[in-house]
Amino acid sequence: MALPASERIARSLEAAILARRYEQRLPAERELAAAHGVSRATVREAIGLLVARGLLTRRRGAGTYVNDRSDQQLAGIWSDMAGRHPRLQENLIEFRAMLEREAAGLAAARHDAADTRRLRQAHAEVEAAYSGSDRAAQIRSDVGFHRTIADATHNPVFAYLMASLLKLLHEHVQLSLAGLAPQSAAAAQLRLQHRALLDAILARDIAAAERAASGHIEFVRVHLNDLGPRPAARH
Structure with missing residues (x-):
């Protein structure tokens, strides 16, 4: 069974984080959506999955950042x-x-x-x-x-x-x-x-x-x- 789009994007972002492509701040949701060919809502959901897993932190008004935990x-x-x-x-x-x-x-x-x-x-x-x-x-x-x-x-x-x-x-x-x-x-x-x-x-x-x-x-x-x-x- 195919993965939901949000999970697929989450896995792609996780791989990019581990490969140090995003060392501090993630690009804006609109940029990620365009790069992956999905909606901003899908990217937002994918980011939410990684926030829940402890990889990312959302900062109000400042964007999404990679955790060093x-x-x-x-x-x-x-x-x-x-x-x-x-x-x-x-x-x-x-x-x-x-x-x-x-x-x-x-x-x-x-x-x-x-x-x-x-x-x-x-x-x-x-x-x-x-x-x-x-x-x-x-x-x-x-x-x-x-x-x-x-x-x-x-x-x-x-x-x-x-x-x-x-x-x-x-x-x-x-x-x-x-x-x-x-x-x-x-x-x-x-x-x-x-x-x-x-x-x-x-x-x-x-x-x-x-x-x-x-x-x-x-x-x-x-x-x-x-x-x-x-x-x-x-x-």
């Missing part, structure tokens, strides 16, 4: 996990290697013109950050670059997992980017790796993008986190 709950879960698992950093980087490799391949296959613009902008920001020694700027731009790659997969699950994983690694676990000096060998290597990853994705070279992502995370593991080479997979 889920991020706050997730941060609490990660903090608790970090306290209970002393090897959490190593485990997360192992998981990140798998996630980044697949995301890079999908982004190479699926990115569109808008993604291309966002990827180039994110890369320019990370380049600028690594040209200096501001740790906060390095972390912010690095996270932004990898999240933009995840967004380019056009799979909201990748975008959501990448966002939460990088948030945990940078906020709740001892990590890497401790104000790398702009002329250091590590900073130079990271800049080369980011460039290779961007070039492979934009060239739609799936295999090269996956190799670039894997090599980048292995460098992060060994040289920035002192975790040693990744153990061989068990068979």
